[in-house]
Amino acid sequence: MSALIEFKGFNKFFGEQQVLKEIDLQVKPGEVIVILGPSGCGKSTLLRCLNGLEVAHSGSLNFNGRELLDKGTDWRDVRQQIGMVFQSYHLFPHMNVLDNVLLGPVKVQKRDRRDARAQAEALLERVGLLDKRDAFPRQLSGGQQQRIAIVRSLCMNPKVMLFDEVTAALDPEMVKEVLEVIQCLAREGMTLLIVTHEMAFARAVADRIVFMDAGRILEQNPPELFFTNPQTARAQQFLEKFSYVEALPKKTQTKELEPL
Ligand SMILES: Nc1ncnc2c1ncn2[C@@H]1O[C@H](COP(=O)(O)OP(=O)(O)OP(=O)(O)O)[C@@H](O)[C@H]1O
Ligand SMILES: [Mg+2]
Incomplete structure (x- = not known):
């Protein structure tokens, strides 16, 4: 392929x-690629x-x-096909959840509002937040806002999603609910590039780990090989900082979500 x-x-x-x-x-x-490195x-x-x-x-x-x-x-066009979610969610504070999600599909992609709304509501339901569609961002937890940010990106029907440390700013109890959404996308076959410091998640979700150091890719291997037998000294040093990973089960136990 x-x-x-x-x-x-x-x-x-x-x-x-x-x-x-x-x-x-x-x-x-x-493919699901997780990019790791200092x-x-x-x-x-x-x-x-x-x-x-x-x-x-x-x-x-x-x-x-x-x-x-x-x-x-035409980067405007490319960005519609490459969704990106960051550590900070940048929802518009003066718009409710549904309007935040519909802005891209309706204003940028000029899609029919009713169609886009049906898709937005279906996505919100799948991430467990349909009942928040009229809420404003300030009324939501960080984990909820991040799930809305993911839905907002998905509603543009991208070909690939980029996630850059999307849980780094969240309280620990909210990390799981966001990672579960990403894991669900992975299971459904969406192409994902993920930067994360959540090693157990990386191991569970990745088809391939890309390890970088000082601007170079040093290793690209399946997670089982990368975590058990890193090929470079730099990767070994990096993993020593996360040495508890060895003790983790091969698959993280995550609640089954409805497919997105
Ligand atoms: N806008 C910028 N102007 C100048 N240098 C930058 C800029 N953005 C990043 N850099 C530099 O480029 C290098 C790579 O930065 P980058 O943010 O891609 O690293 P990272 O791997 O994402 O790090 P982290 O894990 O801390 O997020 C760093 O040396 C950083 O200081
Ligand atoms: Mg970074």
Whole structure:
């Protein structure tokens, strides 16, 4: 199967500092990639380049048969196909949940409001938040707001979702409810690129772990191999900080959700 996303010899600088170095990464449709690595190694920058939030320096980045580094790339169009959710959810505070979710489909994609609303409500129901459709963001917990942010992105019908430390700002008891939603998307075959510090989740959800250090990809392996037998000293050092991972069960026990 041909790749949905392909970075080839991809480089990115901030001023003099090269933060992504000769990145080669292929992602097939339906694959779940978890990107791990120490702080500052370039994980967020990699995702942001894919979404046009950062401008690449050189190399190639192909998405769904299109070269994104070409000058004429319509990033507005690309962003509709590549959903991204960050640590902070950026819901519009003056809009209720439903209006937040419908903004993209109706205003940007010019879809029929009734159709979009039916999809939005179905998605809200699946993440357990249909009863909050009229609430304002300030009336919701962090975990609820993050699930709304995910629904907002999904409602654009993207081909791939990027998650950058989406649980990092949440209280521990809210982390699980958000990770369950992502796990559900993974089970349904959605293509996902995930940056997380939740190692048990990474191990359970990933088809492949991409380990980065200082702007380079050092390893790309299935989670069982990466966590039990990392191939580089840097990955070993990184994992030692999470040494409790060895004691974890192979699959995290998560509540079964309705399919999204
Ligand atoms: N807008 C920017 N201007 C200049 N340098 C930047 C900018 N954004 C990131 N950097 C630098 O690029 C490098 C990679 O940053 P990036 O945010 O991608 O790392 P990360 O792996 O996501 O780290 P973390 O785990 O802390 O989120 C770092 O050295 C960072 O200081
Ligand atoms: Mg980051």
